[in-house]
Amino acid sequence: VEQKTDALGKQPVSKGFTKDKTLSSVFNVEMVKDKTGEEIKQIWQQYFSAKDTVYAVIPKEKFDVIWNRAQSCPTFLCALPRRDGYEFFVGQWTGTELHFTALINIQTRGDAAASQLILYHYPELKEEKGIVLMTAEMDSTFLNVAEAQCIANQVQLFYATDRKEIYGLVETFNFRPNEFKYMSVIAELEQSGLGAELKCAQTQDKT
Numbered sequence: 436v437e438q439k440t441d442a443l444g445k446q447p448v449s450k451g452f453t454k455d456k457t458l459s460s461v462f463n464v465e466m467v468k469d470k471t472g473e474e475i476k477q478i479w480q481q482y483f484s485a486k487d488t489v490y491a492v493i494p495k496e497k498f499d500v501i502w503n504r505a506q507s508c509p510t511f512l513c514a515l516p517r518r519d520g521y522e523f524f525v526g527q528w529t530g531t532e533l534h535f536t537a538l539i540n541i542q543t544r545g546d547a548a549a550s551q552l553i554l555y556h557y558p559e560l561k562e563e564k565g566i567v568l569m570t571a572e573m574d575s576t577f578l579n580v581a582e583a584q585c586i587a588n589q590v591q592l593f594y595a596t597d598r599k600e601i602y603g604l605v606e607t608f609n610f611r612p613n614e615f616k617y618m619s620v621i622a623e624l625e626q627s628g629l630g631a632e633l634k635c636a637q638t639q640d641k642t
Contacts (some may be wrong), residue, residue, distance in 0.1 A: 458557040470565035479568055489571040489583045498567040501594040508609040512622045513589040515582055517629040521621055524586055531556040551577045554587055588629045
């Protein structure tokens with residue numbers, strides 16, 4: 436899996452995804468030049484709250500931790516609650532884009548596995564305003580917004596954590612994959628409560 440994930444993010448962009456999605460293609464940067472980080476955060480959240488997608492405003496300090504760790508550990512595994520258990524998604528950093536695809540997709544399609552979710556991080560305002568803007572695109576045939584949000588939240592759970600043992604899972608996956616335990620990811624996800632709402636919604640759907 437580790438060898439095959441290198442191709443993630445290098446594939447031709449699939450249907451529904453934007454190639455080289457810049458901040459200026461999403462947002463009028465000139466218009467917010469004189470605004471504070473807090474004001475820009477509110478504008479970003481207001482703009483995307485009306486859209487069916489995943490978005491965030493990440494504080495500079497938190498993004499710096501995530502970014503530094505992503506340089507040494509560019510690949511990771513997230514667990515997504517499904518009706519009958521969990522489905523694993525593999526994330527691969529390519530520059531400031533984070534590409535995800537289902538593990539089964541990589542196992543069956545190898546290098547041809549296409550991204551099913553891309554998180555776009557924009558650090559252009561990081562130094563001046565103290566924030567990094569994030570938005571996403573997803574293949575809605577595989578993921579809905581709540582599911583994509585659950586995956587996005589796990590990036591912060593595993594990469595921005597203060598707890599060494601949680602980030603240790605990322606390091607193990609990158610450097611000692613034969614020691615990696617898939618169930619550890621599920622255990623941390625359940626303990627964090629991040630997937631609880633999704634699990635609950637799926638249980639209700641079932642009945």
